[in-house]
Amino acid sequence: MDGGKLLKAIIETAIDGILTIDDRGIVESLNPAALKLFGYAAEEVIGNNISMLMPEPDRSGHDGYLHRYQSTGEKRIIGKGREVKGLRKDGTTFPFRLAVSEVHYDHRTIYTGFIHDLSKEKEAEQRLKEHAAELENLVNDRTKSLKELVQALSMAKEEVSISLVKEKELNQLKSRFVSMASHEFRTPLSSIQLSSVLIEKYAAPYDNDNIRKHVSKIKNAVGNLTTILNDFLSLERLEAGNVEPSFQLFDLVKLSEEITEEMQMIAKEEQNIIYQHTGLESMVYLDQNLLKNCMINLISNAIKYSGEHTFIEFNTEITDNQCIVTINDNGIGIPELDQKELFQPFFRANNTGNIPGTGLGLNIVLRYATLMKGFVGFTSTLNKGTKFTLSFNKQN
Structure with a gap:
């Protein structure tokens, strides 16, 4: 395969769009990738000014860009490329990176444009921005919720502290009451118990079943009350941590x-x-x-x-x-x-x-x-x- 055919094959199969214009801005050629990007057939574009593929304001200003370059040698539009927008046949636009090369061929000057579609990159970039915005909103919401939670916890802590103080006071009051009740009740209960024993002793000569029955009830009642007092006192000592x-x-x-x-x-x-x-x-x-x-x-x-x-x-x-x-x-x-x-x-x-x-x-x-x-x-x-x-x- 000769060099011309190889070059043509490379251009025809290139992923990026490639087009050429003359020194007046008239399109002379487009490869298949360029035609696909813009949505035209070759005959619809070749012979027309390149500005037809540009949205405003680039369309109106293209001839001025080209004239300034030719007259002043301004190199801004030549080189690594710049990001511009293209206008499709259906009226939609898309972003692409344009790199332009000046070629001297057959005693004339032509310009070759290399077009790299940035649509997917821009979509990904936009999605990334949206995702970042969502994350930022989420972080803000979570931060707000966290602040509210911290504030609520702080208030709850204060309430708990107050409750603990009150509970401590109540426990101290309860402890004093149980201790007082236990000791104060024991004295009359002991007296009742002793009296019941004496009644039983003094009534023995009478051999009366009713007296024995009621004395037994008194003894049982005293025993039950004593048990209750002992249980409450034991529980209080346990609750207070005083049992070792x-x-x-x-x-x-x-x-x-x-x-x-x-x-x-x-x-x-x-x-x-x-x-x-x-x-x-x-x-x-x-x-x-x-x-x-x-x-x-x-x-x-x-x-x-x-x-x-x-x-x-x-x-x-x-x-x-x-x-x-x-x-x-x-x-x-x-x-x-x-x-x-x-x-x-x-x-x-x-x-x-x-x-x-x-x-x-x-x-x-x-x-x-x-x-x-x-x-x-x-x-x-x-x-x-x-x-x-x-x-x-x-x-x-």
Whole structure:
């Protein structure tokens, strides 16, 4: 292939548009890419002024540009190229980069224009600008929302601070009231308890069932009130963080036997507490007072929720690595739906009826056991009974 044919082939297949004009601005040739860009057939453009492919104001000013270049040698329109707009046959415009070369050919001067379509780049640029604007708006919106959130948090923090101060004042007031009530009520309750014992003693010679019946009611009422006061005082001390376990080595069996004897005195008629210990060891390292409170609380519940002529099994066991306490009754049991809430403060199962109680005992047991790094578990069947288990890892 000779050089002329090769050059023609290159021009014909070029991606960018290529056109030539003479020194008067008349179009002499266009390659297929240029024709496609402008939407014309070759015969519609060749022989016409190049300005037909330009929108205003470039169309009116083109001849002036060309004349200034020819007369002054101004090179602004020649070289790397500049961004201009083209006018299509359908009247639409598009951006392109125009580079012009001056060619001396066959004793005359022609100008070659190289046209690179910028439509896609401009569309991408526009999309980028729009996206950037959207992002900026989004950032502004988020910043505004963040400022509003910070302001709201600041106000909420202030409100919480005020609430905390008020809550602290209320807690202090509650603590003082509970402490005062506990101590002030204990004195008259002790007097009532002592008086009931004396009445029972002085009335013994009369052998009157009604006197014994009412004295027993007084004793029970005093016992219930004392239990309520103890529960509230224990809860208050726990809530205030004033309960710290004091670990010491003590005889578990001796403690359990004393508790069994004590609780048997308040058991119902023909209600027997059967204590049994398993294991050769009897010494444990725990908080004796907290453990005693847990045991008494659980045995008291077993007494309350079991009927007369029943057995309450009270067992302790010391293994190689654990201390285990179980209290098993055959009382009313705990409804299955209530079991998940059982350790919540002030919660009472819906089958307790008129049986007195504060709903605090099991919560206190759980918290005392937790302070001693122990666990509380239970199993219960409605109308068949309940078994509570306290377990503690042995400590040296």
